[in-house]
Amino acid sequence: MSDDLPPNPALLPAGLRDLLPPDAETEALSVEQLMAVFASHGYERVKPPLLEFEDSLLSGSGAAVAEQTFRLMDPSTRRMMGLRPDMTPQVARIAATRLINASRPLRLSYAGACIQVQGGTLVADRQISQAGIELIGPDQPEADAEVIAVASQALASLGLTRVSFDLTLPQLAPMLIEEAGIPAAHRPELMRALDRKNAAEVSHHGGALAPLLNELLLAAGPAARALQVLQAASLTPAARLLVDRLEASVAAILARAPGLRLTIDPIEFRGWRYHTGLCVTVYAPGRHEELGRGGRYLSGGDEPACGLTLRPEALLRAAPGRAARPRVLLPPDVDATLAQSLRQAGYATVASLSPHAELAAEAVRLGCSHVLRGGEAVAVVPSSSGD
Amino acid sequence: MSDDLPPNPALLPAGLRDLLPPDAETEALSVEQLMAVFASHGYERVKPPLLEFEDSLLSGSGAAVAEQTFRLMDPSTRRMMGLRPDMTPQVARIAATRLINASRPLRLSYAGACIQVQGGTLVADRQISQAGIELIGPDQPEADAEVIAVASQALASLGLTRVSFDLTLPQLAPMLIEEAGIPAAHRPELMRALDRKNAAEVSHHGGALAPLLNELLLAAGPAARALQVLQAASLTPAARLLVDRLEASVAAILARAPGLRLTIDPIEFRGWRYHTGLCVTVYAPGRHEELGRGGRYLSGGDEPACGLTLRPEALLRAAPGRAARPRVLLPPDVDATLAQSLRQAGYATVASLSPHAELAAEAVRLGCSHVLRGGEAVAVVPSSSGD
Incomplete structure (x- = not known):
């Protein structure tokens, strides 16, 4: 290869790509279909800009994605701006500023493209579409249930009727480890063992906590069975509160969306960075790819909120094809x-x-x-x- | 004001803003309405990424917008990437690379956000939505007519039925000035006088060409009258070819879209940078704001193409409001x-x-x-x- 050859104009940077016909139309129509279901449940659309000042983009829940953010200098103010890697912190900013006086519960929806500095290991995309909802104000099991039920209806409108919602409590494992007084030097290895679901390593690093942790590892699976294990487990009062809330949320979800496929992985924590309660990952049947994720967090630093963001690129791969237009x-x-x-x-x-x-x-x-x-x-x- | 005050998180950089309810939904539904009309005329959607390598983004017709492009370094390749300021050069790249073997005429549509380093004088927006079509391959009056007729139907679907399409030949004035041998030192002032439509200044700087230029300045207005003036004018053979093609395009437009409001401003040239033939600006009745613009250019450096890009933010301001959903x-x-x-x-x-x-x-x-x-x-x- 010679340096004198002109660069191939068809070559795009890794993780950035052209969507061609018919995929570009399918993706756009799918997003609007999701947004129509969100709107039919009272979620009102907001559209934050692609770029913001770094200090507002990365404040609060945005800090968790700082290292995934491309930065640019605004030539007029000489202040740094960031290209959004995630829309949820922007929606939380809108709720905490421009819509601070809007009645609660505040239901907002959004769809748009985000840019991340580095692609993931499973999916290399650096430009990621998002379409999601945030329910801001209430901190009740019924709010968790609404977000999951509405997302499930939105997915069903694309023909994705057999998805499963995997619930998790990302605070539970760190809380148990903290309360059991596991020495700080052992914690990284223990967390790694939990992340890899390696029971032998958990036994090795978990000390007196190992039996409980391995019991919870084994509890992962269908919600009813996992709840039985969690109810029977010997937990500290703080951990018991988390589990009781999970149980109430499961009951509220099944009341609002009977027949939903719910699983629980009580000590899964990876990838949850600004969340403060129940979290959820959405999977298509038989696929490892996530269709979306969400959970409970604090909007604007102190207001309870719960949201779920779907990934239209993943939906495009998982959903049944559309009939071509004649x-x-x-x-x-x-x-x-x-x-x-x-x-x-x-x-x-x-x-x-x-x-x-x-x-x-x-x-x-x-x-x-x-x-x-x-x-x-x-x-x-x-x-x-x-x- | 103290430096110790935290920055106001509600403050966005100039030209970047949040769209709130109901505007965000109205804009999104309007864009999908435009895209549905484009699709119904056989235009197939493509979705290029927000970022590309600078050398592909700014090659060919993209060079005209280089100074409006934010640049970023790709950390994995250390090559510079640009945030797109305009989607048309990206669509031309797709036509010239991934879709080089697709049958012509190739009809493509696109919608998305662009970022410009600096906002305009009339509208300060630095994030700009685009929704448009490109008809790639044919170089015929019927192709010019199709693009304008389809755009007109798309606008009508939003209730914008009384828009006017202002046709121009951005090559005409530079060609006349070149062929008349106006000294290079006088050309900038003459072009400025034409741009300001200042007849006295045109007379002052135009030499022997001044009477013709002022005749053409006065010709601006409804298409039928402007064409009469252009037909009667004493033009060089090359300029006559341009005018004959304009006349054929007007006939084809009115055959395909009878009753369309067509005006001609034969020597308007400002803002047309990569265009090679008939250009058009779309205006709402009684408003100074452009709803869109387009024209003829060379895709991939040598393939005839004609396109039109609508500006959803401007449509939002001009279109009749939607009834609120109960x-x-x-x-x-x-x-x-x-x-x-x-x-x-x-x-x-x-x-x-x-x-x-x-x-x-x-x-x-x-x-x-x-x-x-x-x-x-x-x-x-x-x-x-x-x-």
Whole structure:
């Protein structure tokens, strides 16, 4: 390779890509479908900007994603701005400033692109779409339940009806370790062992706490069984409060969304950075990829809030495909009213800019499924022998 | 003011702002409405990333917007990336690379946010939404006409039926000045005089060309009259070719979209930087703000193309308002099927998370228009005397 070769203009930076037809339309329509379900449950849309001053973007819950934030200097103020890596802290900022006087519960929704400095290990994307809701004000099991039930309905509207919601309490393991007085020097290895769900290593590093931790590790699974284990476990009062709240939230979720697939992984904590209570990860059946995640946090530093953010790129991979829109090639002298009625009937009309002797062949060349003949759209069949 | 005061988290950099309810939803629904009209005419959506390597983002037609581009270093490759200030060069890149083998005419649509280093004089926004189409391949008047006709239908779908399309030939004035041999030292002042439409200054700096230039300045206005002046004017052969093509495009536009409000400003050139033929600016009636602009250019350096980009923020200001969605407050024990039927009927349902003795008062507090009573949504009237 020579340095003199011009760079390949088709080459995009790692983790950034072009969505081509039909994926770009499918993604956009899916996002609007999610937003329509959110709106039908009273969630009102906000649209924060792609860039903000670094100190507002990274304050509060935004601090957790500081190292994933690209920074730029604003030439007019010489202050640093950041490209948002996550929209939830922006929505929390709006709730705590411009909408501080709006009635609570405040229900907000949002959709947009975020940019992260580095892609993940499973998915390398650095530009990430988000579509989510935040329920700001109430700190009740019914609020947790609403967010999960509304997200579940939004996913169902895309044909994703068999998703599972995996609940977790990211504070539980650190709290047990703190309260058991595990020496600080042992904690990183113990946390790593818990993260890897390695029972032998947990036994090795967990001291007197090891039996309980391994019991909780084994509890991971369907919600009813996990709750039984948690109820029977010997917990400190503070841990018991967390578990009681989890139980109340599960009851509220099942009251609002009977039949939802709920699992609990009580000591999962990885990736939860600014959350203060129940958290949830959404998975498609049989897939390892997350469709979304969310949980309880403090908006503006002190206001209870709970939200869930879906990942449209992951939904695009998991959701059933959409039927392609039929395309009909029109001759140049087509009647405008007829063309309009075809569009209203769901066709994409493709205008010929010049007359063609063989309109059907031209339709095939242009990827049209239909051609206009005798005032009607007639399906064309691609010739297998060429012309 | 003290340096010790924490920065106001509500403060956003100049030209960047939060869209709040209901504007954020109105803008998003408007964009999807435009995209649906584009799709119904066979334009297929692409979604390029927000960031690209600088050398691909700023090559070709992108060079014209280089000084409006924020740059960032990609930490993994140490190469510079740019935040897109305009999507058209990205769509041209896709047409010239990933879609180089797709059949022509290639019809592409796109919608997304762009970031510019500096806001404009009329509108200070630095984050700009775009929604547009590009028709790549054909170099015919019918292609110019299609782009304008489809944009006009898209605007009409938002209730913007009385917009005007102002056509211009940004090459005409520079060509006449070049061919007339106006000394290079006089050209900047002459161009400035033309830009300001100052006939006295044009006479002063235009030499033997001044009468023709002032004739063309006066020609600006409704298309039919402007074309008469252009036909009668004494033009060089190259300029005559440009004008003949303009005339053919006007005929094709009116054939495809009879009744469209067309004006011509034959020597307007400002702001057209990578265009090679007919250009157009879209204005709402009685407003100075542009709703969009577009024109003919070379995609990938050598392929004829014509496009038009609408500005959703400007459409939001110009389009008639949408009716607010009715919101109904539901009691906590509402029947799920009833709630679902209300959403299907177009209501946003707002769930009470706890019982309320005065559901109607709570509905008013939450900005709901309706409350559920006897299984039906009943309008609530805000009390004027408080409670």
